[in-house]
Amino acid sequence: MFNTVLRNTSRFANKQVLATAQRSYSIELKSIVEKQIPVKQAQIAELRKNHGEEVLSQCTVNMAYSGMRGIKGLITETSLLDAEEGIRFRGLTIPECQQQLPGAEEGGEPLPESMLWLLITGEVPTRDQVRGLTEDLHRRAESISPDVIKIIKNLPNDIHPMTQFSIGILALQKDSKFAQAYQDGVHKKEYWKTTYEDTLDCIARIPIVASLIYRKNFKDGNQIQADKSLDWAANFAHMMGYNKKEVYELFRLYLSIHTDHEGGNVSAHATHLVGSALSDPYLSLSAGMNGLAGPLHGLANQEVLRWLKEIQGKLGDKEVNKENLTTVIWDTLNAGRVVPGYGHAVLRKTDPRYTCQREFALKHMPNDPLFKLVSTLYEIVPGILTEQGKTKNPFPNVDAHSGCLLRHYGLVEEDFYTVMFGVSRGLGVLSSLLWDRALGQPIERPKSMTTEALVKQFAAKKN
Ligand SMILES: CC(=O)SCCNC(=O)CCNC(=O)[C@H](O)C(C)(C)COP(=O)(O)OP(=O)(O)OC[C@H]1O[C@@H](n2cnc3c(N)ncnc32)[C@H](O)[C@@H]1OP(=O)(O)O
């Protein structure tokens, strides 16, 4: 009896110690940010004092008519894209992240929590810090409002999953600590603190929203409760109904590499823009997700899968070879459609996010027929796009590969793919938003022109 009491007491004490440690890791992340803010502010002040009037890039008439391509007009701290090399998350390439960021096990794929820590702080976390962050996210997820669950359960299934996801994020908004603090008249120096809380709350809760949409739309509708012994990504897979170890690894990789792609892409820019009006992180993320839902951006992964199925349908029993695939690709181009998953607004080489997914496939599913199709397309699409001579980048982007991996593990509902992309993108764009508020970034309001005004401007110059 005495022993049982002792055991229970020490178990309780251990739990207490663990809970305190977990809380302290969450506090640690916040206090790291708190310490970094004045340093970054001073760095920016110095930069602006010494170089504030120097020219970053030109803006020509053509650039204004071409989606502002190439204009350096945004500040985003979390990642930087090189046209040839691809993305670096806080200075680290994808292979470096795979090497350095803690995974669930030695040599495994990075945990998205590790990536989140890196994106927020610029530091590679320790295993303990990541474990603490995972626990913190579980704790924050627990207090999701039952109203949100009710709202999602009541959404009709003929609303696209991405629209449902955006609605779900808006439903979470009523718990925004930033919106409340603003209403309470908080000093602007403190904005980042509640943005931090909203960022972590939102990241903790969106996998519940997403998995609920998945279960409702495509499975039996029953919500699967979280498994707190799992990390954030594996738990997301679990709540969707997938429990294979390999799927957990795929989710960890997928949800790490889709997080961020510097600040100018549609989802990041939309989140930043809406946030600049001091709309809270939920309103801002929802706006970003509405951009991600476009077929030229995040919806492309859904479009790729549809196109692959279309190709399979067209070829029927015919052998998949370069010759008949060439005909199908030209059919797509001649119909005035884009080849989904190929091309990029900035990249001019194969996307390293494509490459690391290809490596995952080569390791885990080399004989998958859809992977073979994706690989054959990789051999011929760049040549055909080059021959057509329109696209500036004939190589594949991230979306060309993700669907075939998910499908291999039974996740066949391509309408849901962009929601998964969105869950991951939340980590990057909200980390950036946190820094926007920490650095006191102002409301975004670039100058626009009418064609008439430009015509007049140049006519006046001529005279
Ligand atoms: C996560 C992401 O967002 S990655 C991108 C996902 N999107 C896709 O995969 C969709 C297919 N790709 C595309 O539509 C484009 O390459 C984009 C949207 C990614 C980039 O667009 P842009 O920067 O305008 O590309 P670019 O300057 O090369 O375009 C020049 C011309 O080539 C065309 N082009 C570009 N990519 C492709 C493609 N994959 N297939 C056919 N034509 C293409 C453009 O439509 C454009 O044609 P136009 O002159 O008739 O308008």
Ligand SMILES: O=C([O-])CC(=O)C(=O)O
């Ligand atoms: O950078 C872009 O424009 C699009 C992209 O690949 C992303 O947002 O992941």
